Amino acid sequence: xxxxxxxxxxxxxxxxxxxxxxxxxxxxxxxxxxxxxxxxxxxxxxxxxxxxxxxxxxxxxxxxxxxxxxxxxxxxxxxxxxxxxxxxxxxxxxxxxxxxxxxxxxxxxxxxxxxxxxxxxxxxxxxxxxxxxxxxxxxxxxxxxxxxxxxxxxxxxxxxxxxxxxxxxxxxxxxxxxxxxxxxxxxxxxxxxxxxxxxxxxxxxxxxxxxxxxxxxxxxxxxxxxxxxxxxxxxxxxxxxxxxxxxxxxxxxxxxxxxxxxxxxxxxxxxxxxxxxxxxxxxxxxxxxxxxxxxxxxxxxxxxxxxxxxxxxxxxxxxxxxxxxxxxxxxxxxxxxxxxxxxxxxxxxxxxxxxxxxxxxxxxxxxxxxxxxxxxxxxxxxxxxxxxxxxxxxxxxxxxxxxxxxxxxxxxxxxxxxxxxxxxxxxxxxxxxxxxxxxxxxxxxxxxxxxxxxxxxxxxxxxxxxxxxxxxxxxxxxxxxxxxxxxxxxxxxxxxxxxxxxxxxxxxxxxxxxxxxxxxxxxxxxxxxxxxxxxxxxxxxxxxxxxxxxxxxxxxxxxxxxxxxxxxxxxxxxxxxxxxxxxxxxxxxxxxxxxxxxxxxxxxxxxxxxxxxxxxxxxxxxxxxxxxxxxxxxxxxxxxxxxxxxxxxxxxxxxxxxxxxxxxxxxxxxxxxxxxxxxxxxxxxxxxxxxxxxxxxxxxxxxxxxxxxxxxxxxxxxxxxxxxxxxxxxxxxxxxxxxxxxxxxxxxxxxxxxxxxxxxxxxxxxxxxxxxxxxxxxxxxxxxxxxxxxxxxxxxxxxxxxxxxxxxxxxxxxxxxxxxxxxxxxxxxxxxxxxxxxxxxxxxxxxxxxxxxxxxxxxxxxxxxxxxxxxxxxxxxxxxxxxxxxxxxxxxxxx
RNA sequence: GGGCGCUUAGCUCAGUUGGUUAGAGCACUUCCUUUACACGGAAGGGGUCAGGGGUUCGAGUCCCUUAGCGCCCACCA
Numbered sequence: 001x002x003x004x005x006x007x008x009x010x011x012x013x014x015x016x017x018x019x020x021x022x023x024x025x026x027x028x029x030x031x032x033x034x035x036x037x038x039x040x041x042x043x044x045x046x047x048x049x050x051x052x053x054x055x056x057x058x059x060x061x062x063x064x065x066x067x068x069x070x071x072x073x074x075x076x077x078x079x080x081x082x083x084x085x086x087x088x089x090x091x092x093x094x095x096x097x098x099x100x101x102x103x104x105x106x107x108x109x110x111x112x113x114x115x116x117x118x119x120x121x122x123x124x125x126x127x128x129x130x131x132x133x134x135x136x137x138x139x140x141x142x143x144x145x146x147x148x149x150x151x152x153x154x155x156x157x158x159x160x161x162x163x164x165x166x167x168x169x170x171x172x173x174x175x176x177x178x179x180x181x182x183x184x185x186x187x188x189x190x191x192x193x194x195x196x197x198x199x200x201x202x203x204x205x206x207x208x209x210x211x212x213x214x215x216x217x218x219x220x221x222x223x224x225x226x227x228x229x230x231x232x233x234x235x236x237x238x239x240x241x242x243x244x245x246x247x248x249x250x251x252x253x254x255x256x257x258x259x260x261x262x263x264x265x266x267x268x269x270x271x272x273x274x275x276x277x278x279x280x281x282x283x284x285x286x287x288x289x290x291x292x293x294x295x296x297x298x299x300x301x302x303x304x305x306x307x308x309x310x311x312x313x314x315x316x317x318x319x320x321x322x323x324x325x326x327x328x329x330x331x332x333x334x335x336x337x338x339x340x341x342x343x344x345x346x347x348x349x350x351x352x353x354x355x356x357x358x359x360x361x362x363x364x365x366x367x368x369x370x371x372x373x374x375x376x377x378x379x380x381x382x383x384x385x386x387x388x389x390x391x392x393x394x395x396x397x398x399x400x401x402x403x404x405x406x407x408x409x410x411x412x413x414x415x416x417x418x419x420x421x422x423x424x425x426x427x428x429x430x431x432x433x434x435x436x437x438x439x440x441x442x443x444x445x446x447x448x449x450x451x452x453x454x455x456x457x458x459x460x461x462x463x464x465x466x467x468x469x470x471x472x473x474x475x476x477x478x479x480x481x482x483x484x485x486x487x488x489x490x491x492x493x494x495x496x497x498x499x500x501x502x503x504x505x506x507x508x509x510x511x512x513x514x515x516x517x518x519x520x521x522x523x524x525x526x527x528x529x530x531x532x533x534x535x536x537x538x539x540x541x542x543x544x545x546x547x548x549x550x551x552x553x554x555x556x557x558x559x560x561x562x563x564x565x566x567x568x569x570x571x572x573x574x575x576x577x578x579x580x581x582x583x584x585x586x587x588x589x590x591x592x593x594x595x596x597x598x599x600x601x602x603x604x605x606x607x608x609x610x611x612x613x614x615x616x617x618x619x620x621x622x623x624x625x626x627x628x629x630x631x632x633x634x635x636x637x638x639x640x641x642x643x644x645x646x647x648x649x650x651x652x653x654x655x656x657x658x659x660x661x662x663x664x665x666x667x668x669x670x671x672x673x674x675x676x677x678x679x680x681x682x683x684x685x686x687x688x689x690x691x692x693x694x695x696x697x698x699x700x701x702x703x704x705x706x707x708x709x710x711x712x713x714x715x716x717x718x719x720x721x722x723x724x725x726x727x728x729x730x731x732x733x734x735x736x737x738x739x740x741x742x743x744x745x746x747x748x749x750x751x752x753x754x755x756x757x758x759x760x761x762x763x764x765x766x767x768x769x770x771x772x773x774x775x776x777x778x779x780x781x782x783x784x785x786x787x788x789x790x791x792x793x794x795x796x797x798x799x800x801x802x803x804x805x806x807x808x809x810x811x812x813x814x815x816x817x818x819x820x821x822x823x824x825x826x827x828x829x830x831x832x833x834x835x836x837x838x839x840x841x842x843x844x845x846x847x848x849x850x851x852x853x854x855x856x857x858x859x860x861x862x863x864x865x866x867x868x869x870x871x872x873x874x875x876x877x878x879x880x881x882x883x884x885x886x887x888x889x890x891x892x893x894x895x
Numbered sequence: 896g897g898g899c900g901c902u903u904a905g906c907u908c909a910g911u912u913g914g915u916u917a918g919a920g921c922a923c924u925u926c927c928u929u930u931a932c933a934c935g936g937a938a939g940g941g942g943u944c945a946g947g948g949g950u951u952c953g954a955g956u957c958c959c960u961u962a963g964c965g966c967c968c969a970c971c972a
Contacts, residue, residue: 006931010932010934202969209972225972228972272971277971279972284972289972291970292970294970399899400899403897403898403899404967404968407968407969497967525966530906530907531965551934562909565908569900569966571908576908576920578921579934580920581934582932582934582935583934585934588932589932591931592932593931596931597931634911642910653932654936657931661930661931755938758937761926761937761938762925762938762939763939797929797937851916852916855916856915863952864914866952867952867953868953872915875914875915879915
């Protein structure tokens with residue numbers, strides 16, 4: 001009958017794993033309307049999110065915590081609305097990151113490099129690594145409470161998804177949108193692979209600008225040139241000047257001599273050269289600079305590569321062959337100095353391109369790579385956002401999106417790695433290319449059977465781009481794909497808008513003909529408590545796992561959800577999480593109180609009408625439901641959470657429960673009504689809060705359900721569901737006008753006098769033991785005041801025996817008086833002497849009232865009365881009347 | 896060079912159709928070991944909402960402008 005006593009403090013450590021276990025194994029995360037099961041109804045529209053797949057070898061960080069919290073909130077909310085809800089989980093093979101990790105490990109444990117192992121063996125080892133460590137991240141994501149359907153978990157390299165990648169590649173190839181050729185690309189010498197433009201990060205750094213002489217052939221004259229990378233002189237194929245430059249005009253068409261190598265190159269004229277910058281003359285190294293490459297194209301210049309894949313000087317570099325690029329730079333400059341070609345060096349701040357992964361300086365190089373012709377895909381992707389098929393939240397990112405797509409360049413998709421989707425193209429000895437959905441056995445052009453496959457793998461983002469539909473079975477027309485695609489929201493950080501979101505849109509439109517989702521919700525980045533980026537070197541990284549250990553998952557989730565707004569970075573401090581741990585504990589204790597009250601409550605024959613406080617808290621709750629619903633529609637999740645927090649703490653706990661204590665003590669129908677309200681409000685509050693803090697709400701709801709079931713007071717029409725996760729999202733069921741009235745009454749009759757009295761006690765340092773009476777005067781709410789006098793007295797620590805309520809003001813009874821706000825209420829304390837301070841305070845009150853009167857009269861005399869909406873004007877009028885009455889009463893006292 | 900964001904209480908931040916004399920958490924002051932909770936309760940101090948101008952009966956909220964900070968994109972050696 002009675003439950004075991006609940007602990008005083010919420011124990012998240014024992015609760016969280018148990019509750020998650022119940023959910024996962026109870027099948028609560030699977031959509032109730034499943035196309036693969038009997039009874040499926042295709043007419044009900046589902047709500048679907050594809051998880052941004054974390055790196056399979058990754059460790060949980062706050063970025064994960066953020067998107068999991070956010071998406072789980074969205075998913076739980078929709079699920080509680082009764083919508084079939086699917087959240088597809090999975091992981092990404094993360095080509096470079098994973099390969100590096102395994103390489104590092106092999107070197108450490110077996111002292112063997114990947115080259116020594118060979119490709120086949122290395123890939124085998126990486127799969128083993130994946131099997132061993134790939135589960136860590138998904139376990140950690142479970143710890144966050146993620147309610148994804150783990151039965152549908154996917155991995156970008158598993159069979160189905162690899163087939164999608166193959167299909168996508170072949171389709172683009174056949175359409176002529178994929179090509180292979182030598183181009184100037186970004187080369188990462190550390191990783192020895194090409195990287196895309198997006199994978200290059202530019203950082204402003206101190207560098208040196210080297211000025212030197214470009215000697216002219218058969219002449220003592222020279223053109224001064226400046227460069228940041230002297231070693232690239234080895235690859236120069238021209239010196240360029242502006243055609244209108246008076247200084248150098250005369251040299252155009254003559255020959256210059258490459259220092260050290262003594263090659264002859266032309267002096268050319270090109271508008272690109274800026275006369276104002278540097279020396280006004282530019283050395284042209286088409287093999288290692290994108291601008292120079294473009295100029296070389298225009299002038300038909302030869303292209304010389306001087307660096308190999310490790311960024312060492314190659315055999316075009318004469319004496320420097322075999323030297324590292326920086327070593328060669330030093331040596332070359334020294335040699336030039338000896339040769340008298342050096343003018344000067346000066347420190348120079350410039351942007352240096354670095355690899356996003358390895359961090360080393362990226363070298364532009366000519367290399368044969370695979371590219372996607374991006375223009376047509378980008379056009380379609382632009383159109384989808386422009387015409388509203390896809391909406392980006394917050395909207396300002398649409399501009400960023402447009403700007404990127406409008407200026408996009410072809411996408412280099414080949415990587416010289418081993419871990420990834422191998423490019424499905426085969427070459428015959430004559431170099432003909434053959435592709436296909438199945439591995440070819442002979443060359444499509446010449447029939448040769450001597451085929452070898454391209455060595456490169458695809459950019460990881462190529463497979464990620466297919467994620468929303470590849471995870472649902474594409475290219476097969478699976479029931480899942482048919483029902484759950486297109487997905488609903490794409491929720492992720494704005495930092496991968498280009499990397500991932502834009503590419504999903506392009507590929508989704510290209511391959512499925514539909515936008516892969518209708519809404520993109522972008523969250524901000526998480527920074528430390530002073531807004532600094534978290535970094536390991538700085539040592540300000542907050543580990544979500546430790547935070548969860550210390551304060552619980554709910555506390556972390558609530559902090560992330562309430563502390564952030566769409567698209568804006570948030571600062572996270574452990575203090576905030578601690579405060580929200582306290583909130584979880586508060587909820588727990590509210591629940592404890594309610595459940596105890598239910599367990600102690602006997603049945604009654606007749607419940608009777610609800611009281612003022614019951615109606616008030618119910619009205620507050622109705623309003624909350626409306627507000628929360630509205631905020632959710634507008635993606636204002638933080639606001640919604642804040643309001644629920646305020647309701648539970650400031651309204652329900654601080655006021656209603658304190659009042660309920662009095663009513664419970666009274667027993668009978670009064671107590672029964674209080675218990676009924678306590679249970680109903682808690683039930684609803686838990687539902688509203690559940691998407692934010694799923695664990696504590698679930699646990700409490702379970703206890704509440706048991707208590708209600710066993711209570712003689714309640715007869716349940718329908719059984720409660722077994723888990724809050726499938727409970728119904730609450731909808732308000734009272735008219736808004738009703739709410740207003742109830743709230744106004746309660747605030748006036750209960751809250752205002754209680755607050756005023758407490759305030760008075762604190763100011764005058766009156767101890768609760770010094771009980772005194774109060775005379776309440778209210779012209780037309782005397783009756784209700786009389787009814788609730790015991791409660792008001794209890795909450796304000798005043799003596800109910802010595803207290804009275806009048807309709808009429810009787811100054812002769814006043815001993816000490818205080819006035820309550822802008823209402824008709826007037827309070828007088830009895831059994832006390834009036835002091836000088838009281839008079840001073842009354843004068844202060846009077847002044848305040850008069851200032852209000854003055855302000856309001858001015859306001860109402862102006863255009864406000866004519867132009868503002870009628871109900872607002874009426875409200876201000878009422879206030880004016882009330883202040884006037886208040887002023888009168890104080891004046892009477894002061895006489 | 897283009898684009899975007901931020902600037903609100905000591906600190907970190909909310910504040911979306913413009914509507915009382917602007918809020919929260921933490922910190923601070925005073926009081927309270929009251930039978931849900933000291934991971935608590937009560938009361939309180941603290942802001943010319945970055946500066947200037949404009950629209951409006953009314954502006955933290957809309958427009959223009961200035962300054963500081965930050966981010967993204969971009970080929971100036």
